[in-house]
Amino acid sequence: MEIPPAMAARATPAEQGSSVIRSFLQKKSSGRMADGVFAGLMLICALAIFGIVVLILLMLIDQSRLSIHAFGLRFFINRVWDPVTGKFGALPFLYGTVLSSLLAVCMAVPLALAVAIFLLDVCPRALRGPISFLTELLAAIPSVVYGLWGIFVLAPIIRDYVGPVLIRYLGWTGLFVAPDFGVGMFTAGVILAIMIFPVISSISRDVMRVVPVSQREGVLALGATRWEMLRIGVLRNARMGIIGSVILGLGRALGETMAVTMVIGNHPGMEKNLLAPGYTLASVIANEFTEATGDLYLSALIEIGLALFLVTIVVNAVARLMVWAVTRGNPGSVQS
Amino acid sequence: MSMQQSSQPGSAPVRSQSLERMIRLRRSATNHLVTGVAIVSTIVVLTPLVAILGYLLLKGASSLNLAFFTRPPMPVGMPGGGMANAIAGSAAVLGLASLLGIPVGIGAGVYLAEYARGTRRGAIVRFTADVLNGVPSIVMGIVAYALLVAPEHHFSGMAGGVALAIMMVPTVARTTEEMLALVPNPVREAAFGLGIPKWRTVLSVSLRTASPGIITGCMLAFARVAGETAPLLFTAFGNQFWSFDLNQPIAALPLQIFVYAVSPYDEWHRLAWAGALVLMVMIMASVTLVRIFADRGVLKGGS
Numbered sequence: 001m002e003i004p005p006a007m008a009a010r011a012t013p014a015e016q017g018s019s020v021i022r023s024f025l026q027k028k029s030s031g032r033m034a035d036g037v038f039a040g041l042m043l044i045c046a047l048a049i050f051g052i053v054v055l056i057l058l059m060l061i062d063q064s065r066l067s068i069h070a071f072g073l074r075f076f077i078n079r080v081w082d083p084v085t086g087k088f089g090a091l092p093f094l095y096g097t098v099l100s101s102l103l104a105v106c107m108a109v110p111l112a113l114a115v116a117i118f119l120l121d122v123c124p125r126a127l128r129g130p131i132s133f134l135t136e137l138l139a140a141i142p143s144v145v146y147g148l149w150g151i152f153v154l155a156p157i158i159r160d161y162v163g164p165v166l167i168r169y170l171g172w173t174g175l176f177v178a179p180d181f182g183v184g185m186f187t188a189g190v191i192l193a194i195m196i197f198p199v200i201s202s203i204s205r206d207v208m209r210v211v212p213v214s215q216r217e218g219v220l221a222l223g224a225t226r227w228e229m230l231r232i233g234v235l236r237n238a239r240m241g242i243i244g245s246v247i248l249g250l251g252r253a254l255g256e257t258m259a260v261t262m263v264i265g266n267h268p269g270m271e272k273n274l275l276a277p278g279y280t281l282a283s284v285i286a287n288e289f290t291e292a293t294g295d296l297y298l299s300a301l302i303e304i305g306l307a308l309f310l311v312t313i314v315v316n317a318v319a320r321l322m323v324w325a326v327t328r329g330n331p332g333s334v335q336s
Numbered sequence: 337m338s339m340q341q342s343s344q345p346g347s348a349p350v351r352s353q354s355l356e357r358m359i360r361l362r363r364s365a366t367n368h369l370v371t372g373v374a375i376v377s378t379i380v381v382l383t384p385l386v387a388i389l390g391y392l393l394l395k396g397a398s399s400l401n402l403a404f405f406t407r408p409p410m411p412v413g414m415p416g417g418g419m420a421n422a423i424a425g426s427a428a429v430l431g432l433a434s435l436l437g438i439p440v441g442i443g444a445g446v447y448l449a450e451y452a453r454g455t456r457r458g459a460i461v462r463f464t465a466d467v468l469n470g471v472p473s474i475v476m477g478i479v480a481y482a483l484l485v486a487p488e489h490h491f492s493g494m495a496g497g498v499a500l501a502i503m504m505v506p507t508v509a510r511t512t513e514e515m516l517a518l519v520p521n522p523v524r525e526a527a528f529g530l531g532i533p534k535w536r537t538v539l540s541v542s543l544r545t546a547s548p549g550i551i552t553g554c555m556l557a558f559a560r561v562a563g564e565t566a567p568l569l570f571t572a573f574g575n576q577f578w579s580f581d582l583n584q585p586i587a588a589l590p591l592q593i594f595v596y597a598v599s600p601y602d603e604w605h606r607l608a609w610a611g612a613l614v615l616m617v618m619i620m621a622s623v624t625l626v627r628i629f630a631d632r633g634v635l636k637g638g639s
Binding site for chain 2: 038043052056062063115123142145146148151153248251252257258302305308313316317
């Protein structure tokens with residue numbers, strides 16, 4: 001995109017009459033310096049993105065030094081979280097984060113894939129726009145509004161209607177045991193599922209869309225039904241990207257803070273019972289950060305933040321690479 | 337499986353007719369079943385959306401009044417009061433975040449689209465931006481706390497603004513890049529042909545052509561951080577009184593909704609619903625605007 005040097009040379013042997021123009025042009029700088037400065041500025045902006053990531057990492061490591069020195073790696077296998085006696089172990093929060101996120105993924109993935117298929121192939125063209133707009137709206141609702149709805153609408157529904165049914169029919173698994181307060185791991189999972197659904201659905205739709213039409217046509221030409229065409233021609237070709245979208249959703253669920261904090265019950269226990277209250281990495285930071293008395297307490301909370309940062313970075317990087325492997329050449333959507 | 341069998345030419349005569357019919361029936365039944373599941377799932381997914389919006393309208397609209405927009409909160413136990421200070425505080429924090437985040441984001445997007453298109457460097461920056469996009473918002477809060485709150489020994493609206501600005505950068509950068517990528521190359525070449533230097537071409541031709549798309553992208557990023565609560569918990573912290581001083585704790589709408597929602601008072605729950613409705617209307621208005629722009633074709637004359 002550089003200006004060809006020949007152009008500047010051709011401008012010089014101009015006609016006599018245009019000497020005013022020529023002297024005007026010569027008075028103006030060639031723009032080389034301005035060009036350099038501008039390119040440099042843009043480069044700095046781009047490097048700022050690296051800078052932010054490095055800054056976050058350094059800040060978190062620096063601030064959690066105290067706790068890292070005091071507990072080492074045992075921090076993540078220690079079950080006791082007792083600020084009063086100064087004992088800090090993050091295992092209950094790790095457990096709560098992983099369990100609630102997995103619950104959410106299990107609930108969201110089948111629905112998200114079904115909706116992606118619906119929007120891609122089943123839905124009449126006229127409805128496609130409005131429905132995909134509505135599912136995108138789900139992504140635009142702020143986390144705190146989900147939490148508000150979760151406390152006052154979803155939790156009572158689960159306490160009064162869903163909980164008793166689960167206890168009655170699935171109680172034997174030990175996963176659903178009374179008493180059910182409405183707030184707990186299961187409610188958090190449901191809220192998270194609603195929140196990560198748009199991510200999984202929209203990205204897996206992007207991935208399915210880039211499967212070449214010839215693949216679909218080939219399968220159809222062999223006499224396949226629509227479902228066979230989707231299964232053999234589309235889902236199998238796009239499976240890498242679909243798994244990537246699921247992992248992206250998982251990453252979103254791992255770091256989700258407000259809605260989970262409002263409905264999970266905030267009790268650092270490690271129970272198999274999904275109706276019992278739990279606690280997550282993000283929500284313990286949200287709840288206790290401003291109340292943390294003492295440097296070790298604060299440092300332990302920041303170490304939890306560091307763990308959260310590293311885990312989500314790795315999860316997101318893996319997921320992005322998988323999505324890229326499929327959509328290479330077609331930039332995906334940014335609204336993830 | 338069944339499809340592969342029936343497509344083998346040699347196996348057709350061996351199979352009896354009833355078996356053939358059964359297989360065909362099963363295949364079409366599966367097909368209809370999956371179609372049905374897809375339709376039902378879409379309805380299932382849209383239900384919570386309708387429920388959330390319905391409740392917001394129902395509960396929020398009944399508690400909205402003029403005082404909500406003009407008065408700060410009242411002490412516990414006294415009726416009335418509003419969230420005027422929180423709305424103003426949110427505006428101040430978001431304004432600061434936009435001032436810091438949007439220029440950097442646009443710059444990074446310009447670099448990606450105009451200077452590093454198709455290069456390895458560009459791919460790495462793009463990848464980092466995408467990964468940064470997935471970092472939990474509460475982590476940004478911790479960083480802003482460590483940067484600005486801990487050294488100053490007091491919470492401040494500025495720290496909240498910085499936390500939100502960090503969140504805006506990757507989103508703005510990626511949208512800007514995508515919008516610039518849509519600008520047809522001949523437009524740039526025409527500018528170069530007139531002897532216009534590259535920096536001027538980028539500013540007056542590329543950015544100008546893509547500006548509707550970039551503006552909507554910025555609004556999208558703005559709408560996303562407008563509802564963020566977690567990064568403000570220990571940066572902006574919240575305030576029960578009027579304050580415009582960015583060097584002091586400042587109220588913010590999402591923060592106030594959170595505090596009121598988890599409080600035990602019915603009056604505060606009512607205000608939380610009203611606040612959530614106001615927040616949602618603001619966010620949905622901008623998202624809908626973005627959608628309308630995007631549907632019209634973001635770029636006039638673009639390919």
